[in-house]
Amino acid sequence: MGHNDISWSLYLRLGAVPAIWGGTFTAGKILAEALPPALASLLRFVIASLALLVASRLLEGPLPRLERRQWWVVLGLGCSGILAYNLLFISALALMPASRASLIVALNPVVTIAMAGWLFGERLAPLRWFGVCLALGGVWIVVSAGRLLDPLPGALGQGELMMFGAVLAWAAYTLLGRAALSGLSPLAASTYASLAGTVMLAVTAIPDLAEFQPGMLTLEVLLAGAYLGVLGTGVAFVWYYQAVQRLGPSRTVVFNNLVPVFGATFAVLWLGEPVTWPLLVGGLFAVGGVRLVSRS
Numbered sequence: 001m002g003h004n005d006i007s008w009s010l011y012l013r014l015g016a017v018p019a020i021w022g023g024t025f026t027a028g029k030i031l032a033e034a035l036p037p038a039l040a041s042l043l044r045f046v047i048a049s050l051a052l053l054v055a056s057r058l059l060e061g062p063l064p065r066l067e068r069r070q071w072w073v074v075l076g077l078g079c080s081g082i083l084a085y086n087l088l089f090i091s092a093l094a095l096m097p098a099s100r101a102s103l104i105v106a107l108n109p110v111v112t113i114a115m116a117g118w119l120f121g122e123r124l125a126p127l128r129w130f131g132v133c134l135a136l137g138g139v140w141i142v143v144s145a146g147r148l149l150d151p152l153p154g155a156l157g158q159g160e161l162m163m164f165g166a167v168l169a170w171a172a173y174t175l176l177g178r179a180a181l182s183g184l185s186p187l188a189a190s191t192y193a194s195l196a197g198t199v200m201l202a203v204t205a206i207p208d209l210a211e212f213q214p215g216m217l218t219l220e221v222l223l224a225g226a227y228l229g230v231l232g233t234g235v236a237f238v239w240y241y242q243a244v245q246r247l248g249p250s251r252t253v254v255f256n257n258l259v260p261v262f263g264a265t266f267a268v269l270w271l272g273e274p275v276t277w278p279l280l281v282g283g284l285f286a287v288g289g290v291r292l293v294s295r296s
Contacts, residue, residue: 010246013239018255022262024232025098025105026270027224032094034221038205039212041086043221045198047229052191055238063188070184073176074192081173082197083204088166095159097273102263103139104163105170106286109256110135112171119175131292138285141278186241194233257291 031040056063066074093101110132117123177189184192243255264283267273 010243014243014247014255017236017240017243018258019262020231020236021259022102022264023266024228025093025102025263026266027227027232028090029093029098029267029271030220030224031228032090034216034218036205036208036211037087037090037094038201039208040090040225041083042198042201042205043225044086044228044233045082045194045201047225048233049191049194049198051230051234052187052194052237055234056187056191059238060185060187063191064184066192067183074189074196076176077173077189077193078196078198078200080169080176081193083200084169085166085173086197086201087204088162088169092159092162092166095157096163098267098271099264099273099279101159101163102260102267103279103283103286104160105167105263106257106260106290107135107139107164107167108170108174109290111167112174115171116175127292131289133289134292135286135289138282138287138289141282141285187238190237257287260287 028040031043034040035043053063089101089105113128114132173193177186177193260283264279268275
């Protein structure tokens with residue numbers, strides 16, 4: 001009975017993770033409209049770093065000492081996954097609907113796996129390559145608003161280009177961590193990366209301080225920052241990491257396919273963004289393609 005209770009509890013927490021991550025697009029949109037990108041990202045990761053430090057201490061004890069090689073890797077992780085990704089993510093959300101952004105970010109596993117195949121010589125089965133094409137086609141339907149024959153520059157705005165850049169930054173973060181961070185748990189590596197990236201964001205945010213006014217920090221903005229930092233980074237990561245340990249990555253990663261579904265749904269419900277046929281059809285193609293690519 002105890003084992004079954006633990007299993008149900010584990011699956012409930014894992015099921016909540018994509019819902020939490022889906023909500024980060026709505027919270028990010030609130031921050032993007034209230035603060036300059038660097039300040040918004042800094043607010044998120046000051047809170048996130050504190051949440052990860054607490055989680056790391058409670059679950060694994062003190063952070064391990066880093067070797068000299070690992071310091072360079074941590075700096076690379078902070079630069080790619082924290083600094084670059086979040087500046088591009090917040091900047092893009094200031095320019096485009098959160099629902100469309102969530103479906104572009106759904107390409108993360110597709111781009112990561114394709115880059116791994118190119119860089120490390122990992123061969124993909126034909127069905128997974130079909131999934132890559134299906135996901136790209138679905139995102140193209142969303143980005144082009146159904147006007148599939150429009151020329152590329154006409155369909156891609158600055159926001160979309162930034163969100164594609166964020167996807168590439170996250171793929172680099174994932175591959176760098178997998179290839180070079182031996183001897184550290186995912187939680188310790190993420191905590192160190194978050195701390196390094198927060199310092200970089202603080203330096204980047206210095207020019208934006210001239211625009212800052214205390215009135216910008218409304219209750220809604222502070223709640224959005226807390227959501228992104230505590231729930232979106234701290235709690236969700238720990239629950240996801242626990243599921244990977246207990247269930248294995250191949251069973252856990254399937255739940256990632258729900259992130260764009262929740263992201264688009266919350267954007268419609270909370271931000272009042274319109275539901276269009278390209279969003280529905282393209283989203284279905286994108287999620288289906290990601291599902292095929294994520295097959296173990």
